Amino acid sequence: MSVTIYDIAKQAGVSIATVSRVFNNSNCVSEKARTKIMAIAKEMGYHPQAMAQGLARKKSKLISVVVPVISNHFFMEVLEGIQDELASTDFDLNIHNIKLSDSIFEQVEYSLKRGMAEGYLITSVHLEEKQWKVLKSYNVPLIVIDDFSTEFDSVSVDSVEGAYNATQYFVESGFERIAMISALNRSKPVRERILGYKRALEDAGKIVDESLIVSGEHTDRDGFTEKNGYEAMIKIFNMNPLPDACFVNSDIQALGAYKAMQDMQTFIPIIGFDDIQLSDFFGLSTMRQPMREMGRMAVHKLLQRLENREQKVSHTVFSPELILRKSTEMATH
Amino acid sequence: MSVTIYDIAKQAGVSIATVSRVFNNSNCVSEKARTKIMAIAKEMGYHPQAMAQGLARKKSKLISVVVPVISNHFFMEVLEGIQDELASTDFDLNIHNIKLSDSIFEQVEYSLKRGMAEGYLITSVHLEEKQWKVLKSYNVPLIVIDDFSTEFDSVSVDSVEGAYNATQYFVESGFERIAMISALNRSKPVRERILGYKRALEDAGKIVDESLIVSGEHTDRDGFTEKNGYEAMIKIFNMNPLPDACFVNSDIQALGAYKAMQDMQTFIPIIGFDDIQLSDFFGLSTMRQPMREMGRMAVHKLLQRLENREQKVSHTVFSPELILRKSTEMATH
DNA sequence: CTGAAAGCGCTTACAG
DNA sequence: CTGAAAGCGCTTACAG
Numbered sequence: 001m002s003v004t005i006y007d008i009a010k011q012a013g014v015s016i017a018t019v020s021r022v023f024n025n026s027n028c029v030s031e032k033a034r035t036k037i038m039a040i041a042k043e044m045g046y047h048p049q050a051m052a053q054g055l056a057r058k059k060s061k062l063i064s065v066v067v068p069v070i071s072n073h074f075f076m077e078v079l080e081g082i083q084d085e086l087a088s089t090d091f092d093l094n095i096h097n098i099k100l101s102d103s104i105f106e107q108v109e110y111s112l113k114r115g116m117a118e119g120y121l122i123t124s125v126h127l128e129e130k131q132w133k134v135l136k137s138y139n140v141p142l143i144v145i146d147d148f149s150t151e152f153d154s155v156s157v158d159s160v161e162g163a164y165n166a167t168q169y170f171v172e173s174g175f176e177r178i179a180m181i182s183a184l185n186r187s188k189p190v191r192e193r194i195l196g197y198k199r200a201l202e203d204a205g206k207i208v209d210e211s212l213i214v215s216g217e218h219t220d221r222d223g224f225t226e227k228n229g230y231e232a233m234i235k236i237f238n239m240n241p242l243p244d245a246c247f248v249n250s251d252i253q254a255l256g257a258y259k260a261m262q263d264m265q266t267f268i269p270i271i272g273f274d275d276i277q278l279s280d281f282f283g284l285s286t287m288r289q290p291m292r293e294m295g296r297m298a299v300h301k302l303l304q305r306l307e308n309r310e311q312k313v314s315h316t317v318f319s320p321e322l323i324l325r326k327s328t329e330m331a332t333h
Numbered sequence: 334m335s336v337t338i339y340d341i342a343k344q345a346g347v348s349i350a351t352v353s354r355v356f357n358n359s360n361c362v363s364e365k366a367r368t369k370i371m372a373i374a375k376e377m378g379y380h381p382q383a384m385a386q387g388l389a390r391k392k393s394k395l396i397s398v399v400v401p402v403i404s405n406h407f408f409m410e411v412l413e414g415i416q417d418e419l420a421s422t423d424f425d426l427n428i429h430n431i432k433l434s435d436s437i438f439e440q441v442e443y444s445l446k447r448g449m450a451e452g453y454l455i456t457s458v459h460l461e462e463k464q465w466k467v468l469k470s471y472n473v474p475l476i477v478i479d480d481f482s483t484e485f486d487s488v489s490v491d492s493v494e495g496a497y498n499a500t501q502y503f504v505e506s507g508f509e510r511i512a513m514i515s516a517l518n519r520s521k522p523v524r525e526r527i528l529g530y531k532r533a534l535e536d537a538g539k540i541v542d543e544s545l546i547v548s549g550e551h552t553d554r555d556g557f558t559e560k561n562g563y564e565a566m567i568k569i570f571n572m573n574p575l576p577d578a579c580f581v582n583s584d585i586q587a588l589g590a591y592k593a594m595q596d597m598q599t600f601i602p603i604i605g606f607d608d609i610q611l612s613d614f615f616g617l618s619t620m621r622q623p624m625r626e627m628g629r630m631a632v633h634k635l636l637q638r639l640e641n642r643e644q645k646v647s648h649t650v651f652s653p654e655l656i657l658r659k660s661t662e663m664a665t666h
Numbered sequence: 667c668t669g670a671a672a673g674c675g676c677t678t679a680c681a682g
Numbered sequence: 683c684t685g686a687a688a689g690c691g692c693t694t695a696c697a698g
Contacts, residue, residue: 002448002472004675015685020677028683045470047446051393052675054384055690070409070428079403083430092447095403095428097416113380114425115335137378139335226614256614281559281592337691348669353693361667385691388674 003046011040064117066096073276081295105131112138119302126188141305143298153301155316159189162287162320163196166271170245171204179212179243181232183223229253233260245269251276269328283326336379344373397450399429406609414628445471452635459521474638476631486634488649492522495620495653496529499604503578504537512545512576514565516556562589578602584609602661616659
């Protein structure tokens with residue numbers, strides 16, 4: 001069917017070893033043999049087959065990023081960082097999209113077991129420490145992005161700190177009833193952001209009013225949707241008295257909340273979380289996660305670990321940065 | 334390092350052939366052997382290695398979707414359809430994200446040559462017929478999504494027809510100066526949508542005014558961005574007389590255009606193209622592409638071709654459907 | 667039902 | 683610089 005190393009060895013009148021050397025850029029090949037082989041290979045359309053190479057080398061030159069929700073601005077930007085950093089290497093990248101509906105852990109485990117890739121970038125997968133330990137036993141280079149485990153190198157953002165700072169900003173600007181739009185509690189970032197929000201309030205000597213923490217009813221993607229944010233903001237508008245500021249769990253929800261405010265023609269300052277591209281466009285204030293940077297850093301760590309598997313586990317936790325735009329303009333006085 | 338079929342064969346006191354049979358669900362294995370092997374395999378954490386299997390079988394049970402811009406609502410929904418349809422098979426899916434900055438053709442070619450997957454779904458890659466022919470010579474099952482080639486099975490949407498119908502809707506609603514927001518001309522869908530727009534105008538006996546076709550200056554992603562749409566709409570507002578309706582090349586641009594209208598507090602009816610999730614949310618009228626359906630159909634075709642490589646090439650062209658929402662409400666009278 | 671053996675397409679010491 | 687040969691971890695007729 002497809003042309004193999006044997007075909008081109010025969011044509012060139014050399015051994016397959018020599019052909020292999022040419023394609024592996026070994027310098028132990030005469031210029032003459034090299035050019036001849038290259039010419040024939042080109043003519044016959046030869047290219048080494050990834051699976052055979054992988055098996056023989058016990059290396060696939062493949063890196064796999066595993067992610068649950070690909071259609072997500074956060075992931076997109078992380079991915080760009082990953083690609084940037086990988087561009088200068090000879091690794092290929094593939095993306096493995098797992099389903100939120102099935103067992104996350106089993107899907108990740110399956111991916112590792114198949115052993116297709118040399119290294120894995122597990123993104124936005126939130127497991128229990130005990131599950132991470134199981135994955136550790138597969139003894140494969142793996143970097144955790146957007147979560148934390150003592151077992152693996154990781155790069156993440158401090159959600160607690162981000163929520164804390166956003167809330168604190170409102171406190172310091174003199175707001176009294178600061179609401180929060182959350183999302184599904186089963187999502188770890190959601191829990192952390194709620195925690196940061198509460199802490200900031202407590203540290204400011206305020207009493208936390210649980211009824212000010214609301215989520216919409218829409219539970220797709222754990223509630224990280226415009227619709228959820230819209231619904232949540234409508235709930236806020238039904239509160240009495242009306243909260244005077246709101247920290248929102250994610251930008252995509254904040255966009256929905258923003259739309260609700262437009263529809264109601266009532267505005268309170270809001271701060272989102274993420275800094276997706278649309279946020280800049282819509283003038284949404286937000287806690288920015290350095291997504292691209294996170295992708296880059298993750299690849300950097302993975303490459304290092306591929307070099308030296310024994311090195312100490314390292315964690316990088318970025319601090320989100322408060323980006324002020326139109327949606328908090330009335331907050332400054 | 335990792336445990337192989339030999340390890341577990343030794344432990345179980347059988348040959349590797351028997352172990353292999355167990356994992357291939359061959360029924361030619363005694364129940365006794367099967368349970369023993371399964372137990373040992375589980376204990377030792379054994380799982381067949383994808384590359385070795387792939388080489389031995391000459392099949393990888395892998396399908397690869399190749400796509401330039403992953404961060405794109407169109408692709409996301411197509412992907413969901415692909416995953417739906419693949420769920421009931423034993424194929425794994427991986428996504429290969431190619432870069433718009435480099436040679437598209439070479440990246441696709443490279444992907445085919447490596448031969449990782451059994452079949453490919455090439456999405457939103459617009460090549461010349463002569464390049465498709467080159468790819469054909471690799472003789473690998475390949476389905477074209479969102480483009481057309483006589484060489485391969487394909488599933489696409491009729492952009493010309495969609496643009497035609499959107500424009501015609503405006504014509505029939507009595508509008509006179511119908512503008513169009515386009516994008517970079519190097520994009521094939523853009524060219525087709527311009528064509529459909531012009532044809533509808535011509536068929537209605539109107540003179541096409543090229544100056545009514547505008548694009549923003551922002552050229553990221555070939556102009557398929559909110560920003561581009563925003564800029565384009567600002568240009569439209571500077572026209573004299575003001576156009577009274579506008580067909581927009583894509584929803585994401587239409588969202589930008591919509592924002593421009595809000596900022597200017599001036600509204601003209603607009604119709605986008607795609608029907609991304611945000612469109613429903615923002616009440617944007619649009620020409621809907623059946624993205625999910627397209628993904629499903631593509632997998633269906635690929636599976637069929639995997640069965641029978643010789644079957645006749647088949648093309649499915651969906652007609653986009655006009656979805657009317659708020660953004661054309663003033664168009665109905 | 668089970669095993670010995672050849673083969674998948676490559677890489678890589680080893681010897682020359 | 684080059685070739686013969688073993689090996690990567692599996693599958694699959696073939697024979698029993």
